[in-house]
Amino acid sequence: MNAWSGEDGDVMGPTVARAASSAKPNTPPLKNGNDLRESGYLIAVGSRTSRFRRKYKKRLPFIVIIIIFILLLIAFIIITILYALAIHRKPPKICRSPECLRSAANLALSMDMTANPCENFYQYVCGNWGSDHPRPDAYRSYDWFRDKQTKVYTIVRDFLNRNTSHQPKAVQQAKDMFLGCMNTETLDKRGLKPVIAVLETLGLPPFPTFINATEDFDYSAYTFDWLDTVIKVKTQIGMDVLIGFDIFTDPKNSSVYRLIMGSPETTNPFPSTHTERKRHNGRRNLKDLINFITKTTDFLYKIDRRSDKADVDEEKIAHIHKIFYAELMKLFVLEEDAVNKSKLTELELDQNIIHTADEYYEASTDIYELESDNSTDIDDEDFQNIPEYTVDEIQSHTDSVVENNNGTASPIWKRYLEGIFNVSNTVLDFENDKILVSEPDLKYMSLMAAYVSKTPPVVLELYIWIKVVEVMSIHTTTELRDMFQRAYEQTHAHETIPPRSLQCANAVNDMLGMAVSYGIADPHFFNVTKPKIITMIDELKNSLAHLVGQARWMDDNTKVATYQKIIEMKTLIGFPDWLLEDGKLEEYYEGIEIDPEKHLENMININQVKTKKVLNKFREGNNFTWATDPTEVNAYHTFQENTITVPMVMLQHPFFDLGLDSLNYGSLGTVLGHEITHGFDNFGRQFDKNGNMLPWWSNNTISSFVNMTRCFVDQYSEYYLPELDEHVDGKKTLGENIADNGGLREALAALKHHLRKRGPEPKLPGFEHMTPEQLFFLSYGNLWCGVSTRDSLKSDLEDEHSPQMFRARGALQNSEEFARAWHCPPGSAMNPHKRCVIF
Structure with missing residues (x-):
């Protein structure tokens, strides 16, 4: 019989026929080592491991089966867990509030989905805005700001027509x-x-x-x-x-x-x-x-x-x-x-x-x-x-x-x-x-x-x-x-x-803007809206401070002075704190008399009272008052007071209260960032933290700043209006362009910080596939949607602001985060090889 046999491995030798135990074994003649090994009488030292291999070869199939079984068991457990999670996992949270639904509808109706966002983002965001917002005959141009101001006048009209009692x-x-x-x-x-x-x-x-x-x-x-x-x-x-x-x-x-x-x-x-x-x-x-x-x-x-x-x-x-x-x-x-x-x-x-x-x-x-x-x-x-x-x-x-x-x-x-x-x-x-x-x-x-x-x-x-x-x-x-x-x-x-x-x-x-504001002011403003705006402004200031810290063109002393100016910057939000206090409005308009039968005389009387108050305050100290009425759709940076003013009508739709923070920061956040940046643009850099026109930037920093501004001048001067066969004046619009770019970067950084602190936000209906960054840029682009006649475009070119389509385009072209968010290939219109960045 064969004790071990194999074709490749070590074997004991040929078959041995065994005689009865009492028989005397036949002893063959002595042979050399090779002969002995060939005949099976001598065993090599390595053959002992062969014995062990033979034992493990018997166990190998069993071990393999065990391993496979364990793997299958693990896979089964994982699949079971995933299945259980899939069954109980909630779908992405979608914002269904009226504000979100309104914002989603406005964005969807304004957008031209056939446009390539990496080639013409303004067309992509605003291509259908004009058809959804036809321009009234009263305006040569119409945009969100005109639209809001018209609605404000309508609200004012309705309030002034309404019978009310117990009013100042x-x-x-x-x-x-x-x-x-x-x-x-x-x-x-x-x-x-x-x-x-x-x-x-x-x-x-x-x-x-x-x-x-x-x-x-x-x-x-x-x-x-x-x-x-x-x-x-x-x-x-x-x-x-x-x-x-x-x-x-x-x-x-x-x-x-x-x-x-x-x-x-x-x-x-x-x-x-x-x-x-x-x-x-x-x-x-x-x-x-x-x-x-x-x-x-x-x-x-x-x-x-x-x-x-x-x-x-x-x-x-x-x-x-x-x-x-x-x-x-x-x-x-x-x-x-x-x-x-x-x-x-x-x-x-x-x-x-x-x-x-x-x-x-x-x-x-x-x-x-x-x-x-x-x-x-x-x-x-x-x-x-x-x-x-x-x-x-x-x-x-x-x-x-x-x-x-x-x-x-x-x-x-x-x-x-x-x-x-x-x-x-x-x-x-x-x-x-x-x-x-x-x-x-x-x-x-x-x-x-x-x-x-x-x-x-x-x-x-x-x-x-x-x-x-x-x-x-x-x-x-x-x-x-x-x-x-x-x-x-x-x-x-x-x-x-x-x-x-x-x-x-x-x-x-x-x-009588303050009196009108009193009538339409929201009494819950101080407890609801204002804290949110304060938080947003603080985050924007922190973002600017962080960007300043990263700026290599500023020396350390100028950076420290910049930090101090940011800290000292004051904000006037919504309406004056005194507006709703008893007796304050009467004090503010003391001396004014109105006769409902004498319209022209009413206006003249108001002007006379205002003129006297201005003359009387000549010897008084500056009390840093509001630069505008709360009902004006605008925002101000007052250099000499190092103050930004945000009227209450700017804290409403379509600039704020849009449902999601990504939309709010893309709209109002960029506006506020714009105003904050004005304190450090080519004009604002001349006013220190106290609002005094005194040198506070080092000569080297000024020289570096001026060199960097040439990029903006060249970039915006290339923007062309075929209707007029004219280009934007990059030098005239420099200050506003710097503010636009800085405001966008600050608002995006503030949003990221805000979301890290507050956690992820819900999805916008119809835009579930978009990230918060993409919604931010959509909101920013939508901010500048509008329709213009040839005459209004001509007026735009005479203004210190760039035409609205270029306000959106310029800041986004200079944003690397925009190109990443929209996966724009290098060299495309919205992802140019050269970018202009100061802050």
Whole structure:
């Protein structure tokens, strides 16, 4: 038999036949070692392990079976657990709140899903916004900000129409003012008498003397104290004519106020009938200074009163204006029955009126050129060194210019300031109360003095008369409003006057904004909304501080100063804390009287009270008050107070309360980040933590900063509008572009920190496949959705903000996180090889 046998392994040897135990074994002859091994008599040392291998080979199948069984058992247990978890696992939590559903619907309806987000993200997010939000005829452009402001006016209108009891006096006055504005029957019945009464108090005739309603009028003998009238216009209706004057905080010491003079600033002291922000014709250096100190997101488009209608030439515009002014003067001539009193025929009188309109237009053009020709871009360094003069020094300078222009010098500036402050409790010290005047403004003041010294008094009276009557008359009769509207539509394409109720709501909101805010303020704001905004702002500040810490272009000392400015930055959120306190609103509007039968007089009274308060506060310290009313859809950064202001209407849909933090931070968070960043952009870097215009950045840091800004200038200058065949001005828009980019980066970092602290947020219905980062970028892009006409785009290019599609595009192109979130391939439009980053 075979004891072990095998073909490959060690074996004992050939088969052995065994004899009976009693038999004597046969002993073969001795052989050598190999023979013995071959015959099976000698065993190699290694064959012992072979014995063990043979034993394990018997056990191997059993071990393998055991291992397989264990593995199968483990797999079974894992599958069972996974199955059990799958059965009991809840689906992803989806936000079903009204806010989330509304946000999801707005995003979905705005988006163009056929667009590639990596090539044109603005089209992807906003491609269908216009069809879902058709532009009203009242606006040349329409976006979320216009949409919200219109709704605010509607809410204000409804509140002012509603009967309420136990309201503060100022709230009731707001309601009475609204009634007076809406009472067009009374306005028509009173006619032009309110305007003529105001003209009399200003030292102006019922209609311009230049018309010469009598045939024997002697122009050379006519006298007119233009300066006295200009003073009265400023103190009685709050309007600048020929001379601009204001009181503002000292750029180098924000705790005190200074006198500022220059070209006219407040050229229309009354609310606009187009619910637009007031804008003066052309550049004004006084306004440049004020805008420099107070930067805003400027969401509401400002419309120049001069036409920008592309297909209307200058001669046609001039003709439209002259006809309008002739019609305006003719109404006042008829009101005074001058036609019947005149020795001239009606045709001769009409010819005189047309000639008067021509004369006014020429004078207006001359004075406008004095402003525009002497308005230049002021370098950053110039703002730090605005000259200050005594009134005598200004007089001496302007006198020399007048005499060099063959004019007759006369004392102007001291008399003007004395006349202005006569209505206040403040007495000026002309030796110590120096006046801030920029070089371009001083040049304007000098040339203006030369101009008036050589201009006939009857022409100066005409110029002032029309300037004043123009802004008052539109707030009187239906006939005058219609006349204004016809001229406006002829020179402004695609725009009409809003309904009367919204005009009046805007007027009340403009003049009595705090009283209106009291009426529509949410009493739960302090306990619900404000804490959330405070948290968001704190996170944004922390994010900026972290980004500053990573910046290699800042030296350590500048970083420390930056941290201190961030810490000291104040925020005014929603509405003033005192607004809902008993008696505070009455104190705020002390001195104002409203008569529901006298709309024009109501506005004039409010302006008079405000003017006196501004003059009276000249000796007081700056109390860092609100820069705007809580009902304005805007946000402000006030450089000289190191403060950002966030009105309560910005804390609502579509900017906040969107359901998810990713959406809130992508919208309002980026707006707030924008305002925070303004404190450190190319303008804000000049103001320290106390709001004083003092150097606080090292020279090396400034040099590095300036070098880095060139990237932004080049990037935005490449953005092209084919409709106009023009590019964005990257230099003019630099400050706002830096703020946009910084605000986006801060808000995204703040969101990530917020979600790490609070945990993951629910999914947005219809957008369950998107990450919080993607929703953040969607919300940011949606913030800038809008529709524009060609004219509004042209206005956009003149503004310090880039057009809205480029505000979205630029910041996102510079965001590496955006490219990662949307998986944009390198070199695609939204993932360029070169990015511009400062903060």
